[in-house]
Amino acid sequence: MSKVKTTFFCQNCGAQSPKWIGRCPACGEWNTYVEEIVQKEETGKGSWKPQGAGTKKANAPKKIHEVNYEAQARWITGDPELDRVLGGGIVPGSLVLIGGEPGIGKSTLMLQIALILKGRTILYVSGEESEAQIKMRADRMEAKNPDCYVLSETNTQQIFQQIEILKPDLLVIDSIQTLNSQFVESAAGSVSQVRECTAELMKFAKETGTPVFLIGHITKDGSIAGPKVLEHMVDTVLQFEGDRHLTYRILRTSKNRFGSTHELGIYEMRAEGLRSVANPSEILLTQREEVLNGVAIGAMMEGNRPLLIEIQSLVSPATYGTPQRSSTGHDAKRLNMLLAVLEKRGGMKLGQQDVFLNVAGGLRVDDPGLDLAVCASLISSYEDTPVSEHISFAGEVGLGGEIRAVSRIENRIAEAEKLGFKKIMVSKYAVKGLDLKKFKIQILQVSKLEEMYQLIF
Secondary structure (H helix, E strand, C coil): CCCCEEEEEECCCCCEECCCCCECCCCCCECCEEEEEECCCCCCCCCCCCCCHHHCCCCCCCCHHHCCCCCCCCECCCCHHHHHHHCCCECCCCEEEEEECCCCCHHHHHHHHHHHCCCCCEEEEECCCCHHHHHHHHHHCCCCCCCEEEEECCEHHHHHHHHHHHCCCEEEEECHHHCECCCCCCCCCCHHHHHHHHHHHHHHHHHHCCCEEEEECECCCCCECCCCHHHHHCCEEEEEECCCCCCEEEEEEEEECCCCCCCEEEEEEECCEEEECCCHHHHHCCCCCCCCCCEEEEEEEECCEEEEEEEEEEEEECCCCCCCEEEECCCHHHHHHHHHHHHHCCCCCCCCEEEEEEECCCCCCCCHHHHHHHHHHHHHHHHCCCCCCCEEEECEECCCCEEECCCCHHHHHHHHHHCCCCEEEEECCCCCCCCHHHCCCEEEEECEHHHHHHHHC
């Protein structure tokens, strides 16, 4: 009998070491190394064996201009938000990883996709729930799919046996941390198990052209649990986020080999499932009965989608010695920079003021085109003078107090006009070469913060 071979893995990044060490040299975390049993796979013994695997010839290198490829048609799922985030639909043979907090709606989203994909055989594999629990959730949803099959199993070899019998068009795994392979003698969810199971599913997806969706858990700091190599192996990484106490959920892309990583999908959680929000600007703008101080509307771009969001700020005298600077949904360093510009270039005494900034709707934004709206909101709260509810802003603020042009200004103006705004303030350098006559909305052109202050306040 051969000697059992063990090695140590970092649970944070997946680094390997022959002995236990206190601090990981790769990621710098302390006390993350755990011992796991490693068993090498025997020759010719694999978890997924497509037909003809034993007689397949080794690939020979080709010149790049001799390589032929055919553009594969994407699958339109019927969910416009997921299609947008994936870059236009599901790519055959792709491996997609979706992560999110517990209870955020990952399983609901994947089950809903499995039910609305009509005309295709779907296999939904769950290692966390029984068939009865999945059926209870499916009964609450309006969509019905007679070709959706459910399997409660954690062993990858048993899953592949059912796959060979069923031959599904789409495979959903909920979740990858619950699977275990017989070729690795360690507990489910360990670094080696997650890596081995993902490798088996990736081999299956690429050799059969079957798209595979993996649901993954996340750690307390928000990153996907398991080794970092897991995100390198898959084709697309999606983040499903939002506050569990609010009804809206946001689907983001952090990696996509088949499309842009700047797209955003917004859903509304209901009892019957997730509803796609076609016009998110309407839900991001608070319906107010009266005009309030410290509120300004900014036009931002999230990928190819223009959004109008509400910036709320509160500027008040500091009660304690050190003024507070707090921002929710906005970069805190960017806020400090804008406060310094307002104090140096605008003459505002903000050094002894508490400043609180909030992006309504629970969004996290990093578009510099919101700088002008943030400054207008801060000035409104500081001067105790409201900004007109019929005006929106789109412009970047430089360190010299100048208003700089931002990208896709035409899309931002069109979105503001569609939502009924009468005016939009932009940089005068952004509208050069733009036909302003086709817009019914009044476009205010400014070049410095002083001009914005004079026009608004």
